[in-house]
Amino acid sequence: MTARISVRGFAVASATAVTTVGAVVGVASGSDQGSSSNDVEATAAEATLLADIPADQQTQVQTASLNQQADTASNAAEAKAKRSAEEAARKQAAKDAAAKKEKAQKAAAKKKAEADAKKREKLETQAASRDSDRSDKGGGGGGDSDASFPSKSSYSTAEVQSMAKQIVGSGQYQCFSNIVDHESSWNYRATNASSGAYGLVQALPGSKMASAGADWRTNPATQIKWGLNYMNDRYGSPCGAWDFWQANNWY
Template identity: 65%
Template structure:
């Protein structure tokens, strides 16, 4: 059997040092030495584990193994704590991102609701073309005033830009090279009969038809104006 030195066990475990110290004290007849003094004496004398009784050998080995297990448990706890802290930081970051996205979505939805509300209010404030009393003739100022009351406020400038280019606000403008007619130069002009039989003489009827055409085809006057700028027609 190999003779194993107790030195490694004595320095590895406080519990083992205490146990071995007590053994050495008993063997030497000195019962007044402290555990640390016993350990030093044991290490200094190179006492071998094999020199100890079997029961005391088991105590020394058990103490050393216990300390190793405790060290491993502490290391495992430390690793677990670090992992838990990292997971907590990751979760906090993910929660922050989720909250930010939710806030941005809520803000966008609120903005869309507000815009829809404004658009609805603008449209509700417009006047029905049929409410205008017929006249024998209309000035440009009168036609523009009618348009302001029929076209939604946020779309009026775009509508005005198109009419400026198409007819210069002349509700009787007749294109000599085609059948285009009126404020918005409907082609042919007879298309505007869907808005009213008086399409040739009533600017309100022409405005109503032109607005409907722009909304159906381009989403509104501003969409039509954007297309017009790119193509010089709409």
Template identity: 55%
Template sequence: MSTGITHQADAQTAAYDEAQRVQAEEAARVKAERDAAEKAAAEKAAAEKAAADKAAADKAAADKAEADRKAAEERAARSDNRGAVEKVSASAADAQAIAKSMMSASAYTCFSNIVTKESGWRVDATNKSSGAYGLMQALPASKYASAGSDWRTNPATQIKWGLSYMNERYGSPCQAWTFWQSHNWY
């Protein structure tokens, strides 16, 4: 009888050990799943935070560009009360600030290269021989009217027209600048 009891005890011990092993494996699987879920949740939260931070930075940059544009327009309006020499330099700076707020930095660089060559950033620059006028030296000058009735004095109107012209005719200000470099006109 003692042999039967021994086998029974051994079988119970083996069953207990197997149950412990299965329970340990199940606990390890549950822990691994929980760890994976926590890691996925942390990665998702980090990605959402990064996206929110980027959106906030983009909005801040857009708000700053809009504020800069409005400030440039206010300076341009105030510049009408200044002396002639100061008015020319203020108008150029105002026009440049407005242009920067209307396009990317790379497009602005190309746009600025053309405007510097064409008019020196003078809104009222006039070519005596051809009659070309304004920042972009539009010919005839009345082309600017498609962008606004204040085209004779408003740099924003002339810039809006010029940017549209460059995009439509050349594809971008940089492609217009490439053409200008080869032909000394655009």
């Protein structure tokens, strides 16, 4: 059976209150007490006619309100979770893109370094082959030291540069000089501690210069002749070698 909340008590109390007030007013005004009683009874009757309020209806209203609040909270939580997931996905995508870019850059740098190394190795192999050919034929245009440059125990920078001007020629001397400046600073005994390259033009290995003369370790003229032949064979001229050096920092 459906439980009901009765309002009869409220109606009776109201009627009683109205009766009391009407009696007092009737005595004061001299109005007919019977008429007042009728009004009170009518009011009480109207109050009695109020339908009893079913308790289950109140429960339904409360339940609906709670459900709505729960739905609102659930929707807000889902929206927040969705925003958090989207932000996390965006950050991860940015991180993945940066890692991919870095990996591609490293791969490109490695590929370029390998290509440069192969190119240099090929050029050095070709140069070594030419040096070997010249050696087999009796020297690469230099042979023994030029008689105009007598052997000495040591040479000043000015003396070495004077030799170079005579051997190389004025047209190509400046380019030749630029390379020697960078490679050895005109020190004919210069040795690269890392690679072992030797002499004015930093031949690698220094023994290559033996094709120009057995005194390649101590005679600048022998080194200059070998260096000039090397630049002519490999780059066409000292200026061609200097162009390559400026682009690659080696020749």
